[in-house]
Structures are given as structure tokens and as C-alpha cells.
Amino acid sequence: MTSIAVIGTGYWGKNHVRTYSELADEGVIDNVKICDLDEKRARELGEAFNIEYLTDYKELISDPKVDAVSIVTPSATHFQLAKEFMEAGKDVLVEKPMTMDSAQAKKLVEISEDTGQILMVGHIFRHHPAVKELKHRIDLGEFGKIQHISSNRLSFGAPRKDMGVIYALGIHEVDMFCYLMDREYPYSIFTAASQCLQTDIEETAMITMDFGSTRAYAFESWLIAAYGKQRDLVVVGSEKTAKIDYLKPQELQIFDIRVAEQDFNGNTTFNVENEGSYTIPIPYAEPLKEELRHFVKCINDRTKPISDGTIGLHAVVMAEAALESATTGKSVEFTRS
Ligand SMILES: NC(=O)c1ccc[n+]([C@@H]2O[C@H](COP(=O)([O-])OP(=O)(O)OC[C@H]3O[C@@H](n4cnc5c(N)ncnc54)[C@H](O)[C@@H]3O)[C@@H](O)[C@H]2O)c1
Structure with missing residues (x-):
């Protein structure tokens, strides 16, 4: 079973949190955690869904119980976060646009290949x-x-x-x-x-x-x-x-x-x-539920997502x-x- 954290709980991240909570209720995943720099935002959402919340993503990097993350922060931050999480052995779903420039997107694809971590991009359609x-x-x-x-x-x-x-x-x-x-x-x-x-x-x-x-x-x-x-x-x-x-x-x-x-x-x-x-x-x-369910399946089966890093790179x-x-x-x- 899988434990997933959502980094960034703003306009779109809230939907990731709600959907993972539903998947946890259905027994598809074990546990959901959330992280947002904005403590009030993280607390309110954490209390609403009765899930653990924090403000420093570094704590998730060193948390052996977290298998994977959804990165739903502003796009300019995607590269650094996705890189750090993959290098720490976590699977990553990063929202679209994967990065703001193609050199960074290419680098993330390489890191995914080198580390063997799943890299999926939120090309929801x-x-x-x-x-x-x-x-x-x-x-x-x-x-x-x-x-x-x-x-x-x-x-x-x-x-x-x-x-x-x-x-x-x-x-x-x-x-x-x-x-x-x-x-x-x-x-x-x-x-x-x-x-x-x-x-x-x-x-x-x-x-x-x-x-x-x-x-x-x-x-x-x-x-x-x-x-x-x-x-x-x-x-x-x-x-x-x-x-x-x-x-x-x-x-x-x-x-x-x-x-x-x-x-x-x-x-x-x-x-x-x-x-x-x-x-x-x-x-x-x-x-979105189909997308996140697919991410969980790829994590469990170690298979390539249908919207993988290369698809994200081409789009960028x-x-x-x-x-x-x-x-x-x-x-x-x-x-x-
Ligand atoms: N797939 C889709 O259809 C879809 C729809 C909307 C947005 N998005 C994407 O989702 C991402 C987020 O967009 P949004 O509109 O929700 O933005 P937003 O500004 O509403 O929310 C971003 C949140 O990330 C938090 N944050 C920023 N840096 C952080 C960090 N280092 N650690 C923890 N939290 C951090 C902010 O405090 C904020 O709460 C963007 O990349 C956007 O393009 C995708």
C-alpha cells in the first residue's frame, strides 16, 4: 500500500487532497499528508480532511513512510522540488506545466531514468x-x-x-x-x-x-x-x-x-x-481521480505512466x-x- 503527500494546497492542490482522501477511504492508498508554506491554508485543509499537515517539505523528503508526492506548487518551483524528491527515492507526480523551460524538463526526465523513480505529469486530459x-x-x-x-x-x-x-x-x-x-x-x-x-x-x-x-x-x-x-x-x-x-x-x-x-x-x-x-x-x-488512480497503479506496478516525464517535456x-x-x-x- 502507498502513502502519498501533496505539496501545495492552493486552488488546484485542494483537489488533489480531496481526491487522495477519497482514494484512502476506498482503500486504494494508505495515507495522505499535506504540506503548504502557508500554515493557515495547510491547517484548515488538514483539519477539514483529518489528515496530518506540515509547512516544510524537507520533512517529507526524510520521511521513510512517504512513498510518493503530488507537486502542486507554482510551476517555477516544480523543477527543484521534483528533483529533490526523486533523488530522495520518492515517486513524483508534478502538475503541468512540468517546468517553465525545456532544459529543466529534460533534466527531470534524466533524473527519473537514473533513479528509477516514477515521474508523471498532470496532463489531465x-x-x-x-x-x-x-x-x-x-x-x-x-x-x-x-x-x-x-x-x-x-x-x-x-x-x-x-x-x-x-x-x-x-x-x-x-x-x-x-x-x-x-x-x-x-x-x-x-x-x-x-x-x-x-x-x-x-x-x-x-x-x-x-x-x-x-x-x-x-x-x-x-x-x-x-x-x-x-x-x-x-x-x-x-x-x-x-x-x-x-x-x-x-x-x-x-x-x-x-x-x-x-x-x-x-x-x-x-x-x-x-x-x-x-x-x-x-x-x-x-x-483527476482517474489520473491519481493511474499514478498509484504506476507506483505499485512500477510501470510507465501514460502522461510520463517525456510527455511533459514535449509539452513544455x-x-x-x-x-x-x-x-x-x-x-x-x-x-x-
Ligand atoms: N492540471 C490542471 O488542470 C491544473 C489546473 C490548475 C493548476 N494547475 C497547476 O497546479 C500548480 C499550482 O497552481 P495553483 O493555481 O493551485 O496555484 P496556487 O498559487 O493557488 O497554489 C500554490 C500553493 O503552493 C504553495 N507553495 C508554494 N511553494 C511551496 C513550497 N515550497 N512548499 C509547500 N508549498 C508551497 C503556496 O503556498 C500555495 O498555497 C501550477 O503548476 C498550475 O499550473 C494544474
Whole structure:
């Protein structure tokens, strides 16, 4: 059995704490501890869930009873914490973005390989039930040739001060698009971004990824109130189109619609064949719970996570490229393999 500590119990870390507590209640793990520099925050959460809390993560490093940690602190601190915990023999789940630069992400992958510790990254949408179902159907060829992918991740709120929408939100899309296309990287990334409130933090970005005959578009913003909280994914194939509302993990919408091409004596005509739309129901599972359950399984079985350090590294490389493109106004090319 496994004992896990959550480092960082702010906005997102609270969800890790709640979910591990549920896994402890279900007998999947033995014990949960929490650590936050903010003593009040750690105490309140510790008391609410009746779990041990502390403020100095070094105590967890030297605690032989702690097998693994979830690192849910600000992204700039991920590298140092993940490094120290792996070197101390603990397995690590680090939130996305894994690090703020690719050299550090690469180093963490090397440390994981050298120490044999599990390194998983919180690319939560790889654990989303509707995404898994969609990927399965794409791989079966149900959608034909993928022609277009797009995602909107729009909301309205106070901007972060430590990173813009490319690292905070777009990191999900660059990973998702490569996952769906079965590719490590696209051929190129081009990004247009805007900063209205802070000079160095973009609140809106359109990331375009070129996969050859398929283009993928990610529209990210926390400046747009008009749609509420919108988080969706659309995949257009030559045979069918799919839509996922990320906020509804139990639904995959299918549009059985295609454009058929006909040739009449050398003249090409296009006809729309529309056989209607339907929703595939998927058994409900909370993506974060799936992710943490998978982490525990990898710890116990010593297996590679489906969102491992290399996946985290690729996402950081792409986020870095997207930001570079937004700054220079030019595409960033990737080696074609
Ligand atoms: N996977 C997702 O969908 C998702 C969603 C939101 C945030 N995140 C990621 O989670 C991480 C945390 O984001 P957040 O919005 O919760 O931040 P936050 O600022 O709300 O919380 C961070 C917490 O970490 C604590 N902390 C900082 N350094 C610490 C240290 N050395 N030891 C112990 N505690 C420390 C802070 O006191 C704070 O309570 C970020 O990397 C973010 O990108 C992921």
C-alpha cells in the first residue's frame, strides 16, 4: 500500500487532497499528508480532511513512510522540488506545466531514468474518459482521415502573474493535439497572442499547429466573458466529426456528416451527406481521480505512466515554441521524423 503527500494546497492542490482522501477511504492508498508554506491554508485543509499537515517539505523528503508526492506548487518551483524528491527515492507526480523551460524538463526526465523513480505529469486530459473514447475510435479508423482539430478554452477572470495562457492553458492543447494525431511534435507552431493588462503575460492566444495535411487550432483566453467557461474540442474527420465538452466527461458527441466528392465528366461536385448526430454516453469518472488512480497503479506496478516525464517535456518544448512564435511573429519549425 502507498502513502502519498501533496505539496501545495492552493486552488488546484485542494483537489488533489480531496481526491487522495477519497482514494484512502476506498482503500486504494494508505495515507495522505499535506504540506503548504502557508500554515493557515495547510491547517484548515488538514483539519477539514483529518489528515496530518506540515509547512516544510524537507520533512517529507526524510520521511521513510512517504512513498510518493503530488507537486502542486507554482510551476517555477516544480523543477527543484521534483528533483529533490526523486533523488530522495520518492515517486513524483508534478502538475503541468512540468517546468517553465525545456532544459529543466529534460533534466527531470534524466533524473527519473537514473533513479528509477516514477515521474508523471498532470496532463489531465489524457485521463479524461471522453477523450480516451474518442482516441480509441480515431485509432479504429471510424473518423477516416483527420482534417481539422480545434479547441476553445475561454473564460473571464483575473490574470495569473506567473505565466500567460500559453503555459497555463495552451499546454493542454499542444499535448492533446499530438496525442490525437499520434505524433511527438507538429511540423510547426505559429502563435498570435495579445497582452492588454500586463506587458509580459498574454491573456489571449491562438496557437496553430501544422501536422502536414491537418491543421489544429487552440484558442485560449481568460479575457472573454461572453461564453461563460468554455472548454471544448472538435475533431473533423473525412467520415465523421466529434465534439467533446471537457466539462462533461461522460459525453462524446458525434456528427455523422461528411462531404462526398463526385466526378461528372471531369467536373467535381461536392455533396453533403448528413446522417444526423448522437451522443455516446460514457460511464462517469472524474478525470483527476482517474489520473491519481493511474499514478498509484504506476507506483505499485512500477510501470510507465501514460502522461510520463517525456510527455511533459514535449509539452513544455511546444509551449516554449508557441511563446517564441508569439514574440517573433514567425513559425517555429520542428524536425520532421
Ligand atoms: N492540471 C490542471 O488542470 C491544473 C489546473 C490548475 C493548476 N494547475 C497547476 O497546479 C500548480 C499550482 O497552481 P495553483 O493555481 O493551485 O496555484 P496556487 O498559487 O493557488 O497554489 C500554490 C500553493 O503552493 C504553495 N507553495 C508554494 N511553494 C511551496 C513550497 N515550497 N512548499 C509547500 N508549498 C508551497 C503556496 O503556498 C500555495 O498555497 C501550477 O503548476 C498550475 O499550473 C494544474
